[in-house]
């Protein structure tokens with residue numbers, strides 16, 4: 001499990017094991033645009049302000065993966081305890 005913090009509001013959203021970040025945000029009334037929900041299309045691309053994502057998509061390039069500035073919250077998770085996102 002990890003938490004997501006919304007940079008501009010400070011809201012903290014827990015993401016349970018087996019729950020996607022998109023689903024956790026939706027449960028708190030924050031709807032991100034999604035399409036494939038399998039890490040393929042890039043629709044849910046989200047900027048990361050702080051924290052290390054655990055990339056599980058097949059959309060980002062290797063350079064983008066290493067930069068850790070964006071992630072795909074429909075499928076990816078976090079290696080750090082908290083991911084701060086800019087939405």
Ligand code: FES
Pocket residue numbers: 033034035036037038039040041042043044045057059072073074075
């Ligand atoms: Fe397609 Fe997330 S919805 S990559």
